[in-house]
Ligand SMILES: Cc1ncc(COP(=O)(O)O)c(C=O)c1O
């Protein structure tokens with residue numbers, strides 16, 4: 089399998105190179121040249137198989153030619169052995185035809201662990217085979233950072249630098265990034281918001297001399313491998329609910345558009361998905377875009393679901409590429425518009441193609457609070473605010489005959505203040521994190537300026553040439 093850039097001006101790469109590259113050299117995102125295909129028979133044959141076995145079948149075509157099959161199996165087994173639930177991503181029934189897919193049973197209690205535990209091992213393996221080192225840089229609105237720190241801590245071939253918006257992540261999220269004692273972990277509090285952090289990461293990738301000097305690599309969902317690993321749970325959930333003989337819809341709490349794009353990829357690979365529903369909080373750029381056909385930045389407000397307080401949804405570029413019939417010129421034009429004026433229009437045909445697969449809705453802060461309260465009062469189930477955004481949008485979504493699976497992307501204990509204020513329950517952290525709030529923090533504070541961040545990284549990275 090080889091990977092091409094959404095902007096059409098970077099060389100195509102094999103899996104291992106795309107994994108280490110993160111962002112393409114033309115500023116675009118890598119996507120597989122073709123979507124691997126799974127027949128109804130292939131999907132039916134997944135019934136009764138473990139998460140690890142389904143992961144192996146789904147991921148093999150993406151890594152073929154680069155990662156040996158037995159190595160892939162070994163890395164998958166090691167990655168998911170870190171999860172505290174035997175099913176890895178269990179389903180919970182919440183209504184007659186409604187289910188919640190719990191993606192928070194990994195070490196840092198968010199869905200990011202699903203991909204991060206695997207890609208840390210994949211990167212380590214590739215770097216070891218090449219006898220190389222890398223400097224990994226990531227931007228986080230809260231969860232990616234903690235998951236990356238856990239997955240990469242102590243790995244000898246990588247330094248990991250995480251940029252988080254100062255004061256805009258929950259205390260639990262911050263400590264998951266700042267209390268690691270591993271020497272290769274570096275947390276940076278940036279004086280700005282998540283979009284500033286993400287812009288800095290992209291700017292560093294586009295600064296070729298710096299990129300080459302520190303051997304930059306990325307772990308945000310701009311890295312194809314993140315999306316790839318997340319495709320798996322759309323298959324496991326659908327198969328356990330009767331796919332391919334039953335169509336399933338998914339509602340996904342959305343920020344950077346990575347998680348829901350993984351659902352779109354699963355559909356392109358043959359999984360019968362009815363609708364993909366984008367759920368946003370009050371930072372509703374994606375819901376507005378689907379309604380109006382205009383992607384327009386308007387500023388970010390802080391909500392109780394901080395991980396989704398995002399305006400630049402990086403992976404929307406991957407969808408645009410497909411919706412424009414893989415015309416990289418159209419993507420370049422849209423991205424230039426976004427850079428120059430903070431907006432772009434989506435042409436009628438592309439918008440029609442997007443609306444054919446996706447619906448979208450937004451949840452207000454009041455609705456999020458109410459749904460957490462109601463869910464706990466009526467069923468005893470306590471959900472986090474990101475999951476609540478999606479449950480609210482799913483409840484309002486048009487319901488074709490299909491079952492609705494809502495993705496639960498974080499454990500409520502990551503956001504105790506919001507949960508307590510909504511339903512009165514103070515969700516406890518699990519045993520392995522119970523002393524998190526007493527651990528000593530270690531992080532640096534920097535302004536959102538590229539030269540200051542680059543200078544800092546040059547001073548700490550061991551991969552510098
Ligand atoms: C808990 C949680 N839910 C939802 C999202 C949104 O996911 P995505 O950025 O893949 O759209 C994030 C951040 O990515 C998150 O941390």
Ligand SMILES: N[C@@H](CCOP(=O)(O)O)C(=O)O
Pocket residue numbers: 227228229230231232233307308309310343344346395396402
């Ligand atoms: N919500 C994310 C933002 C970064 O998204 P990513 O999926 O591109 O890493 C976070 O929690 O950091």
